[in-house]
Amino acid sequence: MESRDQVPEKLSVLHPIRDAFLQVRQRSVSICGSLEVEDFVVQSIPEASPVKWHLAHTTWFFETFVLEPFLEDFKPFHPFFGYLFNSYYHQAGERHPRAERGMLSRPTLEEVLRYRAQVEQATLRLLAARSDPEVHRRVVLGTHHEQQHQELILTDIKTCLGRNPLLPALLGQDPPSAGSAPDLEYTEVAGGQVRIGALAGLKRFHFDNEGPEHIVTLRPFSIANRLVSNGEYLEFVLAGGYDDPVNWLSDGWTERTSHRWSRPEYWFLDRKKWREYTLYGPMDLDPDNPVTHVSFYEADAYARWLGARLPTEFEWEHAARCLGVTDRAPGYEDESLHPRGRSETGCGQFFGDCWQWTASAYGPYPGFRPTSDALGEYNGKFMANQMVLRGSSCATPAGHERLTYRNFFYPKDRWQFTGIRLARDLA
Amino acid sequence: MESRDQVPEKLSVLHPIRDAFLQVRQRSVSICGSLEVEDFVVQSIPEASPVKWHLAHTTWFFETFVLEPFLEDFKPFHPFFGYLFNSYYHQAGERHPRAERGMLSRPTLEEVLRYRAQVEQATLRLLAARSDPEVHRRVVLGTHHEQQHQELILTDIKTCLGRNPLLPALLGQDPPSAGSAPDLEYTEVAGGQVRIGALAGLKRFHFDNEGPEHIVTLRPFSIANRLVSNGEYLEFVLAGGYDDPVNWLSDGWTERTSHRWSRPEYWFLDRKKWREYTLYGPMDLDPDNPVTHVSFYEADAYARWLGARLPTEFEWEHAARCLGVTDRAPGYEDESLHPRGRSETGCGQFFGDCWQWTASAYGPYPGFRPTSDALGEYNGKFMANQMVLRGSSCATPAGHERLTYRNFFYPKDRWQFTGIRLARDLA
Amino acid sequence: MESRDQVPEKLSVLHPIRDAFLQVRQRSVSICGSLEVEDFVVQSIPEASPVKWHLAHTTWFFETFVLEPFLEDFKPFHPFFGYLFNSYYHQAGERHPRAERGMLSRPTLEEVLRYRAQVEQATLRLLAARSDPEVHRRVVLGTHHEQQHQELILTDIKTCLGRNPLLPALLGQDPPSAGSAPDLEYTEVAGGQVRIGALAGLKRFHFDNEGPEHIVTLRPFSIANRLVSNGEYLEFVLAGGYDDPVNWLSDGWTERTSHRWSRPEYWFLDRKKWREYTLYGPMDLDPDNPVTHVSFYEADAYARWLGARLPTEFEWEHAARCLGVTDRAPGYEDESLHPRGRSETGCGQFFGDCWQWTASAYGPYPGFRPTSDALGEYNGKFMANQMVLRGSSCATPAGHERLTYRNFFYPKDRWQFTGIRLARDLA
Amino acid sequence: MESRDQVPEKLSVLHPIRDAFLQVRQRSVSICGSLEVEDFVVQSIPEASPVKWHLAHTTWFFETFVLEPFLEDFKPFHPFFGYLFNSYYHQAGERHPRAERGMLSRPTLEEVLRYRAQVEQATLRLLAARSDPEVHRRVVLGTHHEQQHQELILTDIKTCLGRNPLLPALLGQDPPSAGSAPDLEYTEVAGGQVRIGALAGLKRFHFDNEGPEHIVTLRPFSIANRLVSNGEYLEFVLAGGYDDPVNWLSDGWTERTSHRWSRPEYWFLDRKKWREYTLYGPMDLDPDNPVTHVSFYEADAYARWLGARLPTEFEWEHAARCLGVTDRAPGYEDESLHPRGRSETGCGQFFGDCWQWTASAYGPYPGFRPTSDALGEYNGKFMANQMVLRGSSCATPAGHERLTYRNFFYPKDRWQFTGIRLARDLA
DSSP, X not given: XXXXXXXXXXXXXXXXXXXXXXXXXXXXXXXTTTOOGGGGTOOOSTTSOOHHHHHHHHHHHHIIIIIHHHOTTOOOSOTTXXXXXXXXXXXXXXXXXXXXXXXXOOSOHHHXXXXXXXXXXXXXXXXXXXXXXXXXXXXXHHHHHHHHHHHHHHHHHHHHHHHSTTOOOSOSSOOOOOOOOOOOOEEEEOOEEEEESOOTTOSSOOOGGGOSOEEEEEOOEEEESSOOBHHHHHHHHHTTGGXXXXXXXXXXXXXXXXXXXXXXXXXXXXXXXXXXXXXXXXXXXXXTSBOOSOXXXXXXXXXXXXXXXXXXXXXXXXXXXXXXXXXXXXXXXXOOSSOOOOOSSXXXXXXXXXXXXXXXXXXXXXXXXXXXXXXXXXXXXXXXXXXXXXXXXXXXXXXXXXXXXXXXXXXXXXXXXXXXXXXXXXX | OOOTTOOOGGGGSOXXXXXXXXXXXXXXHHTTTTOOGGGGTXXXXXXXXXXXXXXXXXXXXXXXXXXXXXXXXXXXXXXTHHHHHOOSOGGGOOOOOGGGGXXXXXXXXXXXXXXXXXXXXXXXXXXXHOOOHHXXXXXXXXXXXXXXXXXXXXXXXXXHHHHSTXXXXXXXXXXXXXXXXXXOOEEEEOOEEEEESOOTTOSSOOOXXXXXXXXXXXXXXXXXXXXXXXXXXXXXXXXXXXXXXXXXXXXXXXXXXXXXXXXXXXXXXETTEEXXXXXXXXXXXXXXXXXXXXXXXXXXXXXXXXXXXXXXHHHHHHHHHHXXXXXXXXXOOSOOSSOOOOOSSSOTTSSSBOEEEEEEEOOOOTTOOOOSSGGGHHHHTTOSSOEEEESOBTTSOTTOOXXXXXXXXXXXXXXXXXXXOOEEEOO | OOOTTOOOGGGGSOOHHHHHHHHHHHHHHHTTTTOOGGGGTOOOXXXXXXXXXXXXXXXXXXXXIIIHHHOXXXXXXXXXXXXXXXXXXXXXXXXXXXXXXXXXOOSOHHHHHHHHHHHHHHHHHHHHHOOOHHHHHHHHHHHHHHHHHHXXXXXXXXXXXXXXXXXXXXXXXXXXXXXXXXXXXXXXXXXXEEEESOOTTOSSOOOGGGOSOEEEEEOOEEEXXXXXXXXXXXXXXXXXXXXXXXXXXXXXXXXXXXXXXXXXXXXXXXXXXXXXXXXTEEEEOOTTSBOOSOOHHHHHHHHHHHXXXXXXXXXXXXXXXXXXXXXXXXXXXXOOSSOOOOOSSSOTTSSSBOEEEXXXXXXXXXXXOOOSSGGGHHHHTTOSSOEEEESOBTTSXXXXXXXXXXXXXXXXXXXXXXXXXXXXXXX | OOOTTOOOGXXXXXXXXXXXXXXXXXXXXXXXXXXXXXXXXXXXXXTSOOHHHHHHHHHHHHIIIIIHHHOTTOOOSOTTHHHHHOOSOGGGXXXXXXXXXGGOOOXXXXXXXXXXXXXXXXXXXXXXXXXXXHHHHHHHHHHHHHHHHHHHHHHHHHHHHHHSTTOOOSOSSOOOOOOOOOOOOEEEEOOEEEEESOOTTOSSOOOGGGOSOEEEEEOOEEEESSOOBHHHHHHHHHTTGGGOGGGSOHHHHHHHHHTTOOSOTTEEEETTXXXXXXXXXXXXXXXXXXXXXXXXXXXXXXXXXXXXXXXXXXXXXXXXXXXXXXXXXXXXXXXXXXXXOOOSSSOTTSSSBOEEEEEEEOOOOTTOOOOSSGGGHHHHTTOSSOEEEESOBTTSOTTOOOTTOOEEEOTTOOSSOEEOOOEEEOO
């Protein structure tokens, strides 16, 4: 097998798709640099997957949807990897049960890395040999798909380390310093007929669920200038907000009760002091940092308690546009793996700290039609029971955020970097 | 205790609120006329409740929200009934666990009927004594609330009898004869900016979740002239539609697999013949009758298999209006407790046969604000994880249906009289 | 159908088997005399069955094992009753799931009573017509089987009423007055080679699991003169006995933890006063009454806490014989449905108050062989995971107790009238 | 930290306790020699533990029960390891939940090996410094305890690899060749009063549950000359033995049904050929090898189907003695990690191939009293719901087997090397 350095000559010409592909593939491994071999194996909650699985699954995607259909002498790396590393692509055949991913000690990490290298080499060769636009489309899709999994690698390993009684840190250094949160203010946004979603045919990549672009009629509303902070959310906790059913949706109250929620996922009290597990290890709770790892139910309960509400995904997108937020908005130079207070005015934390729960259930936009091949199973399959999140988080790869991006999780999910942006009706 | 016949003289003047109250209260008991005492006790699935519980809970509603706040010398009928017969009104205090309602042999049916009579008498006296509009509002709300429970009484008892290996009939007689289904056709409906929801301040009652009235922008679409029939749905079953994951939402496939769905809830094969349990007992499957007792997942899978889709709740309401359907539309004189094929053209089965799953998740309309008292918990509490159903069913009390009515159930629920109306995008 | 009074003339001759049959059959109904129709339907815990089911199942036993094989023109009362009212007799075919017995509102109580009457008539006619000893053997077996279910009817209805927040009494009157418990003393019993079990071939009925009679070698031991009292057990509760894992078997600790046991099944604290639900309704806890409704794990933990132990079933039987206890021992004239303190010395409470958990796992005696027909499934099927209880309880029908009787329940079971007799090794 | 080679001089004198300690400690690591790091992490069934956990737990035993009480300047290796690696010793404090052992990626294998080395060094120093007999007693106990865990390491890793769809082999080489099974014959054994159990005060180590020695009265019986073979058990499978409830105990039928058992744990059909997963990888089923990985329920059902039965633990021990089997009996020079057919007559497979389910529930021998310290929790805690197994298996460390050894598992357990020896009553 060739080493990754021996990329064939002719590939070295400018090739943005290939470059993005290579860069993303390498980053998936590099973000795991501080992990121990043992960390790659564990699945600590059913919703999460072992890191090893993510590294293999993203590779299986290229093998199955790029190499298999376009390589004439295609031979799978291993006959069982399709079974093991398929996730929800039912068309692609039988799958290993999701809840048992943590049972697989084999293939080893080393084998998975060999799998990665081999599929990468073959993909690079294919890109060099064929300029079929469908190949390009699929490599781009696979690259974005892998970026999604990079965020999951970080949140999934956080569930593993954060549930370990030893509370080990993923990162040895201290986190970048945080600013103090500005006063919470609401900006009025005019309603009317607004365009929502991604326009087809543009150069810029977007997932199928971001379109078709369409018109939504909005009433005027106001939206908060930043995310809800730890300090603000702590008031809700201390005021008994978790114990008063009036604040909660019926299903939320059931979740809160059966899981005994009384605070965000990684908060804990240590000798009467509020602390928080982070990827930098346990830290004192910083009241200026945005609250994170709250479920939709908690975000909704907090807003209700305050007499505010969550924005719809349409309001979020429209407000961001009106406020001049662009896809590249955050501009946070320093990489942090924990959301931070931002004293700079203007940015509004639409991107880069926490995904923001919206009041919108995840469903198809008018006229949405999944592509008819197996890839079409990608996003449309999940259009029930989940809520849309907008923005991006500290764990989102740079360049992956978009104004039209629709992330989605179940309303009970708390293991992502999820936070709260408030909105209000105008009187 | 006075008998129900001894209504005080002064009440006999024209009083539509009182008349509706009395009529609805009497109907709740009369629709149970063919039940055995034992039938009132059983809770056959966690989602359903014993009939006895429904009769008491609807009574508790009047006792708690009408008598307690407005009667000066109020004394509860029984100190524990608030605990036993409260449902989701958290503000009203602790509740008996829902899943254990079938464990309660006491109070007996006879005691519950005494409870009903006493609360009715007191309510009538209150209506006679006070003309407080808030009392009127609450009695009207309680009346509509009880109508909702009348439908649940019928569907809940169906789960009890339909799961009993003896397959007993609720009704002794034969069902009213059914017509043959006309050809399935699609009517084009123009899009644009349309008004959705109930206008506040009108005489006609509506639930809080039906408003505020607001503007929705629709694309043109087409909608089916009738519900999907048993015969059509059987083709899906026989074609292996339940076994091909391509047809299914991811969560739907999980449900189908864990519950081994392979056909609608009450269908069964008897010596190679398709039969269906109905409240009239087991019957041969009539291919012209609308398919019923399908979950949202099945409705969605069927539509996808066909290349069609479900309408949104906005499309449904708009189409009904465009097609001249009104609140009183069905006009089916003969009462049936099973949905039937309708050969008459025009009616379109918007009302009176099956509730129709829409593609819309149940959420608040823009500007929706629940009332701030305990009654406000009524509908808003459920605005997560459920799908909107529109129309009405054969079990809906006459006069209870409305064009703006928003029924809601979990996408997995199959015990209601739920059916399928198809829609399509225009090319 | 003939009424029960019209017993054919020739049956009126002396016939102990028939007399016992008739008496037991009538008692099954008469002990239900104070129940409401609704009480017959409920299954409040999976281990219990609805009273209606017991009345039908005991009838099905006679129909299946007596009428069907010996009646030439046998026709089942109802083709589905075999499916519904079979319990663990696998040979007799498919069975309705045990956990769903409470879902059956039909057949109604009235139908079940008609079923009882018809099978009784046919059995009486068969007894009059045939003197086949196998028929006699089976009628006797069915009679004893029905007596077992009489005890279950009482304990099962207690779980239903005792879990109802209204805490209704089964019996209107006060319980018979109780005596004060004498001092707890231990009697030494010599060991050696002792005969255990029932001798085959005697007139007196016994179940198959009580034989063969065999020799067991015992070490000398001492045994308590009465059951452990509420007052004594309360000391264990108040001393934190439920919270110290040292007292508990590993599996017991797991049960205690997952079910949050902190006291016997029907005890509760009412304004700092210990009370107990009984079939006579809630009563103050009488410290002289034997503690009851404790699991084996609790009995074992209590004994361990005290430095004592439970007797083996062999020690129990041998001690009872040595102490002059006989099958007819209790001689309690007054019927009570609650265990009581017994001030009379000598009787020792071996019978009549609480079943006594032994340290013996339920298994076959040496040489035990179940009969080869379906009846052979009766007792041998359960010889795993259960513990033997000896003696009898206040709910055991008079005449049903025996020195060799082996009752058996799971070590976690608490809904029977189970109590504690202590033993000790001699130093 | 000193390396293991730098053992202090004075230890080099002959010291069997120290030698056994060292040898056993080293073997725990050496039997893991062919594992990948990833294999040490996984817990594939709740009953099993990760290999890493076993290596740490056996070390925690010495740290807690030897070092902590006897070392003056004792400091734990890590303050949390007591929480993480305690198992059922409740007295020793709070424990990490058993079912979440597979969630712990940290401490890493390397840290655990450092933990082992440090505790070993300290123990060796203690042994060199103190000749306190209680220290010796505890080191010996810890050594035997660790030998038990060596067997668990092998069976637990087998559940991990055997459930992996890749079916990886633990061992690279072929298994030692197996002999052909001799004809199955029964030897008559005289009954009478026999001594059972281990005599206290002997030099030879035994666990507390093997005593006190006591007299049991046995009836004459006959016992099989070898274990039941795969070929014989396959007949039961092919005859539908798994599908006929007549063969099964009631609880066994429930297990078989809920887990869909249709063959021993590691058997599978591969293109109509019976194969078996072994630690050497998948192999064709050898009909002469003993059947293994069957639960007690299956062993009991097989015996019942054949008209035979399982021996009691007393019969097993007595028969072994009568047949001249001694503690050192097997004499199988070649180490195998799979049970094999043994053509040599005489040995009778009492040791060395499969643990043998007996008909005896696991309970205390007469007069058994657990030691009063935390070590006393060791065996007595489990005396409910489990069945005794006698003999030893191919995974039992040489020298660990004893005629009086009482192994115990739940009747549903199948992941140990468990097999079947038959017995019969004499006519």
